[in-house]
Every structure is written in structure tokens, then in C-alpha cells.
Amino acid sequence: MLPEVESWWHRRTYSAADWPPARLVEAKGGTSVSVVLPARDERETVGDIVRVLLGELSAVVDEVVVIDSRSTDDTAAVAARAGATVYAQDEILPTLKPLDGKGEALWKSLAVTSGEIVVFADADVRGFRAAMVGGLLGPLLSDPALVYVKGCYDRPLLGAPTGGGRVTELVARPLLNLHWPELAGFVQPLAGEYAGRRAALEKVPFVTGYGVELGLLVDLLELAGLDALAQVDLGTREHSHQSTEALGGMAAQIMLTAWSRLARQGKIAPMAEPSPYLTQFRRTNTGHVMKNRDVSVAERPPMDDLRPFSA
Template identity: 75%
Template sequence: MLPEVQGWLRRRTSSAGDWNIRDLVAAKGETTVSVVLPARDERETVGEIVGVIRRELDALVDEVVVIDSCSSDDTALVAARAGAKVHAQGEILPDLEPLSGKGEALWKSLAVTSGDVLVFADADIRKFRSSLVFGLLGPLLGDPGVAYVKGCYDRPLHGAPNGGGRVTELVARPLINLHWPQLAGFVQPLAGEYAGRRSALERVPFLTGYGVELGLLIDLLDLAGLDAFAQVDLGSREHAPQSTEALGCMACQIMLAAWSRLERQGRITAGPSPSPRLAQFRRTETGYDVCTKDIHIDERPPMITIGTPLTGRAR
């Protein structure tokens, strides 16, 4: 690990227990905070998450916004009843060609939120705790030099305290250490819980698939430098695990995200682009079936280039 990264780890890593709500409310001043939950078919968990934030962080969080990504259940209704502002992903910036994926929901949230600081959290977290939000706000409200904060945590799976995070360990961490060693100090580079200043987030592009987290790390590093980052130990995080097949698609999108940034940085010579198709195999009674999936990712430009989108906020 680079010496500068070791120094950053000591200087910019804290834990949720280092921050308390009363002190953060005092430090908040006139700063406004939006919490964004991208959600698709998360009726079982989204209401509890919104409720915890509303009950325990009302003095700290100015709005809770759920971006409903074409749910087939009543995620939107559950979230609204719990106190969230709910926006259908497809109805935000309707003049733009619609794209799909988590990154699209996060990018569009910039157009319908008002906070100076945004906290992103996944909507499938079980046993949600308010520290998953206020822990991320600690470095941002406590230090104006911090622009972006990533959460890190244990990821229990099948009884193992850190059985989750397979794509991180097998794909993302090797790529980061090989190509962006300044980012090697992040314990959970793909964590879905992170926060940033609008002034930074609006100035970088967003990849639309599961590569959004890696893309943001790389692009914000270029924009603001390592010392503008911090990470906070949030304890543990539990959610429904995905199948190995689904993780394979996620891994491919992480690789495509890395390729796009290497190409943009001039570190890949001109040549054929990676295939956006992934062939996977399923056992059947007669052998194997081939299942081919489209795993391409798109990219949205920095929101600041869009002009004045659908929002009541002055830009």
C-alpha cells in the first residue's frame, strides 16, 4: 500500500461511534441534508428504513427521497406512507432517453433533491440503524475539506461475519490495487452507503449500472484528490444475498466501468471495445442451457451540464 494511502487511512477513517446526533445537528448549521434510497421491489424493507430515519434523525435530515425504479410491487406506496418523498425514476427529466440501472436512479436523484449534502443508502437493508446515515454525515459536517464519504462494514452471510462482498474481493479490489492504488485504502469500495457534497457529485458523470460506485470513486479522485475522501466504519450490514449468477453480471459491469475509466485516462490503447454480452450456463435434465445477458452500461454526464431540471431548488 502506498505511504500516502496509509497516512490517509489513519487520518480519514473513523467509526459511527465517533459521532453523535446532537453534535452533528449543531455542526450542521444551515447545511441541508437529503437521504436518497434507490428502490426496486423493496416493500419488505423500505418502509422500516424510511421510518427509522424519520423518527431518529428528524433534526438532522431535511428530506428522505425514494427513487422507485419500476417496482412491480407497492414499494412506492409503502415508502410514501412511511414519510418519504417518492419519485418514479422514469418521470424524472422525461425529455431524456430513459436508461436503466442503479446509477441512473442515483443520478436522477440529483434533479429532485434539495440537500447540500446527499446520503445514498440501499433500500434492501435489514435491521436498519440510523447510524448508517449519521455516521456518514460526521466527516462531511465536521470538516469542510471532506467532499465524499464511503461506509465500510462487516457483511454477514450464512453465519460467516464477512461472507458477503464476493464481487468486491474477487473483482473490484484487484482492479483498484492494479490500476488506482490511491483507492486501495477503501475497505468496501462498492458499498451502497455513501455521502457527498452536491457541489462535487454534480460535477462528475454517473455510470448507470452496478459500476456506479467504482466510477464515482475514480472520477471524484480525479476531481478532488484523495484527501477529500473519508470512510466510516458502520459496524455491520445485512441484506438479502444475490445469486452467483446475478453476481456474475455485477462483476462484468464492474469490469466495464474500470475499462471505461482506463480508456478515458488514456491507459488503454485503441482496440475493440469489450463485449456487452455475458454467457452463463444452467444445468438441465439433458445437459446445459446457455443464458446470454446484456450487461452493457451507459453513462450520464455531470448533472451540472444539464441546466435546470425538474426541481424546486435554485441551481
């Protein structure tokens, strides 16, 4: 690790325990806060998360918005009953061709929220605690030099206290250490809980698929510099885990996201575009079956670039 990154790690790593609700209220002042939950078929957890936010953090959070990403269950109704404002992903900015992915929901949320600080949190977290949002808000509310804060935590897997975050350890962390060593101090670079100042978030593009977290981290480093970024220890986070096959698709999109930024920043020589297809195999009763997937990564421009044309 670079010496300057180790110094950053000690100065810019906080704990959610440092930010009880009373201290958040004091730090908030007149700053407005929006919390965004992108959700697809998360009826089992989204209602509880919304109730925690509107209950324990009601004096800090000004709006809780759920972006329903084409759910096939009653996620939207559950979230609305709990008190959230709910938008269908494809109904936001309807003149644009709809795109797929979590990043699309996050990007579109900037068009329907108003907070000066925007918090993004996954809607599939079990045992959600108010500190998972309050901890992210604390550093941003108290230090105007910060523009972006990532959550970090332990991730249980199959009953073990750690072991989750396999794509982080096998793909994202090696990529960052190799090509953006300034970001090597982030414990959970792909964490789904993070917060930023709207003024910064609207100046960077959003990858619409699984590369959104890595893309934001790299782009905000370039925009604002390392010392404007921070992380907060949120303890433990439990959520549903995906299959190895699904993780392969996620890893491919993260690698494509990294490739696009390496090319954009002039860190690799011009070359042909990488293949957007991933071939995987499943064993059946008659042997292996080949499955080809399109893992291409679409990208939305900075919201600031769009506003003059959508007004």
C-alpha cells in the first residue's frame, strides 16, 4: 500500500458508532438528505428498511425513495405502505430508452430526489440498522471537504462470520490495486451502501449494470481526489447471496467497467473493444450445456450533462 493511502486509511476511516442520532441531528443543520433504495422483488425486506429509516432517522432523513426496478412481486406496494415514495424505474425520464441494471435505478433517482446529500442502500439487507445510513451521513454532514463515503463491513457466508464478497476479493480488489492503487484502502469497494453530495454525483457517469460501484469510486477519485473520499465501518451486513454463475456475470461487468476507465484515462494502449459475451457451462444429465450471456456494460452520462436538454 502506498504511504499516502495508509495515511488516508487512518484519517478517513470512521465508525458508525461515532454517529448516534442526536449527533447527526446536530450536524445536519439545514442540509437536506435523500435515501434511495433500488429494489427488484425485495418485498421481504424493503418494508422493514423503510420503517427503520422513517422511524429512527426521521429527524435526519428528509425523504426515502424506492426505485422499483421492474419487480414481479408487490415490492412497490410494500414500500409505499411503509411510507416510502415509490417510482417505477422506467417511468422516470420516459423520453430516454430504458436500460437495465441497478446503476440505471441509481442514476434515475437523481432526477426524482432533492437532497443535497444522497444515500444509496440496497433493499435486500436483513437485520437492517439505522446506523447503516446514519454512519454514512455523519462524516458528510460534519466535514464539507468530503464528497463521497463508502460503507464497509463483515459479510457472513453460509454461517461463517466472514467469506462473503467473493467478487470483491477475486476481481475488484486486484483491479484497483493494479490500476488505481490510491483506492487500495477501501475495505469494501463494491459495498451497496454509500452516500455522496449531489453536486459531485451529478458530475460523473453511472454504469447501469453491476459495475456501478467500481465506476463511481474510480470516477469520483478522478473528480475530487482521494482525500475527498472516506469509508465508515458499519459492522456486519447480511443479505441474499447469488450463485457462482451469477457472480461470474457480475465479475465480467466489473472488468468491462474497469477496462472502459483504463481506456478513458489513457492507462492502456488503444485496442479493439473487449468481447461483451461470457460463455459459462452447466452440467446436466446428458453432460455440459453451454450458455452464452451478453454482459455488455451500458453507461448513463453525468446528470448535469442531461439537464439542459430535459428541462
